[in-house]
Amino acid sequence: MARTRLLCGEWLRRRRRRREVRHQLRSAHEQFARMGAAAFAERARLELTATGDRTPVRAPESDPGLTPQEARVARLAAEGATNQEIAAALFLSASTDEYHLAKVFRQLGIGRLREVLLP
Known part of the structure; x- marks a missing residue:
């Protein structure tokens, strides 16, 4: 659209x-x-x-430097999907999914998923 x-x-x-x-x-x-x-x-x-309109340039949101695949894996993990569900949704092996999640955690400075989920 x-x-x-x-x-x-x-x-x-x-x-x-x-x-x-x-x-x-x-x-x-x-x-x-x-x-x-x-x-x-x-x-x-x-x-x-x-056309004469003044549309402000938006500053990009803080980009953590994730690849598109890592961003998809992170988004699904944030929504509560398990590693197996993420792997199936993205047609990955479970070990590839775990690899991407480990990279995401490292880049975002997260040690464990519990750090994000728990208040």
Whole structure:
């Protein structure tokens, strides 16, 4: 949906239909930013800027330096999935899952999962 809004907004801007274009591009920018699609969010922001709109550049959230696979593993672990469930969901072996979790813990400075789950 966001990609469609971006393409529609680009098309409308090139036809100088400013009033219609801003709604499409703002919506696309917000959706891409929420999804973490920084390149598309920036593209939408630049198109908005070209219409005269002032969309602030968002500072990236503190990036712990996780790879996309590590981020997926961490997200599933944070949701309470077991190692076997994570491995099955991501089509990994259990040992690969454990490897990714160990890297995530090291990069985030977590010793054990209990440190995160317990208050």
